[in-house]
Amino acid sequence: xxxxxQVGLLCGLLVSFSATSQVxxxxxxxxxxxxxxxxxxxxxxxxxAGYCSISNLSPDPVALTEVTSAAxxxxxxHLSEIKNGIASMRQxxxxxxxxxxxxxxxxxxxxxxxxxxKKVLKSDDMVSFEFMTAKDDVISVKLHATxxxxxxxxxxxxxxNHKGSHSGHSQTTQ
Amino acid sequence: MxxxxxxxxxxxxxxxxTLFAVTLGVxxxxxxxxxxxxxxxxxxxxxxxxxxxxxxxxxxxxLNGRWTLVLMGFTHCPAxxxxxLQNLAAVKQELSTRVSPAKLPRVVFIGVDPDRDLENIxxxxxxxxxxxxxxxxxxxxxxxxxxxxxxxxxxxxxxxxPVAYDVRHGATVNLLDAEGRLVVxxxxxxEPKSAAIFIAETMLKHARKQAxx
Numbered sequence: 001x002x003x004x005x006q007v008g009l010l011c012g013l014l015v016s017f018s019a020t021s022q023v024x025x026x027x028x029x030x031x032x033x034x035x036x037x038x039x040x041x042x043x044x045x046x047x048x049a050g051y052c053s054i055s056n057l058s059p060d061p062v063a064l065t066e067v068t069s070a071a072x073x074x075x076x077x078h079l080s081e082i083k084n085g086i087a088s089m090r091q092x093x094x095x096x097x098x099x100x101x102x103x104x105x106x107x108x109x110x111x112x113x114x115x116x117x118k119k120v121l122k123s124d125d126m127v128s129f130e131f132m133t134a135k136d137d138v139i140s141v142k143l144h145a146t147x148x149x150x151x152x153x154x155x156x157x158x159x160x161n162h163k164g165s166h167s168g169h170s171q172t173t174q
Numbered sequence: 175m176x177x178x179x180x181x182x183x184x185x186x187x188x189x190x191x192t193l194f195a196v197t198l199g200v201x202x203x204x205x206x207x208x209x210x211x212x213x214x215x216x217x218x219x220x221x222x223x224x225x226x227x228x229x230x231x232x233x234x235x236x237l238n239g240r241w242t243l244v245l246m247g248f249t250h251c252p253a254x255x256x257x258x259l260q261n262l263a264a265v266k267q268e269l270s271t272r273v274s275p276a277k278l279p280r281v282v283f284i285g286v287d288p289d290r291d292l293e294n295i296x297x298x299x300x301x302x303x304x305x306x307x308x309x310x311x312x313x314x315x316x317x318x319x320x321x322x323x324x325x326x327x328x329x330x331x332x333x334x335x336p337v338a339y340d341v342r343h344g345a346t347v348n349l350l351d352a353e354g355r356l357v358v359x360x361x362x363x364x365e366p367k368s369a370a371i372f373i374a375e376t377m378l379k380h381a382r383k384q385a386x387x
Contacts, residue, residue: 039253039256041256041301042256042297042298042300043297044249044297044298044301045249045250045256045298045301046249046250046290047250047251048252049252049253049256074337074338076338078252078253080252080253080254082362082363085211085326085344085345085346085359085361086326086342086343086344087247087251087255087342087343087344087345087362088330088340088342089251089252089253089254089340090340107253107254107256107257108253108254108257108362108363111252111253113252114252115337115338116337148260149253149256149259
């Protein structure tokens with residue numbers, strides 16, 4: 001894992017979690033993760049999709065460059081598209097979220113491509129992921145596993161906190 | 175990179191049919207548009223031989239007797255295929271209020287990535303509906319099916335990355351009549367209620383036409 005280079009930014013990276021849709025903002029909120037889930041799909045599926053709504057509440061763009069999880073051998077940012085009736089998919093090297101922008105990872109669009117699961121996951125498992133930024137910050141987010149593959153109708157928020165060398169600044173709010 | 179077909183649409187112009195389902199008691203304003211690939215007359219499919227999830231042969235004969243909805247995809251598809259299969263389950267649910275159980279279309283998912291699909295495609299589709307049928311087979315036979323249904327498949331980057339390669343495929347849902355002939359292709363996005371009304375209406379029109387002939 002990369003060492004955080006900007007402790008100040010880390011202090012501001014957010015973190016929100018709520019099973020009841022309540023989101024408490026950290027002192028200097030920067031990124032907000034909501035509706036984070038893993039669509040497990042069929043039990044025999046060897047590839048899963050991760051979805052989340054990510055809001056950048058900072059005055060500067062934030063680029064997510066890598067996502068990892070101990071639960072999967074490979075995690076990649078992917079974009080699925082359907083053009084002229086043809087479905088295709090490609091990997092994104094980074095995902096830039098503009099200042100004040102919200103980007104939704106959702107079916108038939110941006111998603112986390114979750115490959116080589118290391119254990120059998122079941123509904124309601126909470127799975128940890130680390131999102132890395134271009135500035136080497138690391139944000140830990142938990143995704144809620146579900147068998148459903150469709151669009152989220154709820155507002156179940158993700159569970160995130162930031163990591164790094166600044167122990168004592170990580171937050172988990174409910 | 176391997177290309178197995180390019181879409182050969184008889185009527186490639188995507189007709190946009192706004193459904194006026196007054197006869198079915200549905201308010202038109204509530205319906206989404208259904209984009210179609212239409213044919214001037216039902217298209218007879220070329221002969222093909224695949225196998226279902228239990229290893230039994232699946233070919234043209236298995237498409238007879240009932241109407242069929244056919245989707246092509248692959249079991250390592252993380253987003254589009256499972257989402258469409260889930261929508262097809264919803265389409266079937268909607269259709270069940272409009273079509274008698276005996277005439278309810280079967281749903282067939284054709285795995286176009288046989289190296290990975292043959293193993294568990296039967297169990298894969300049962301997640302969405304117990305009656306869904308998953309089939310796959312030899313590459314040459316898949317190619318025949320894709321071509322005869324005016325589909326599209328291209329496997330990209332498999333040599334470079336055997337884990338995360340892309341399988342580009344047509345996301346059109348094909349509607350076949352009870353004689354296994356291709357009647358119409360329904361382009362994505364598949365909105366379940368609109369699609370169900372369209373399918374029910376198409377089946378009804380087809381039955382009326384046959385009755386008058």
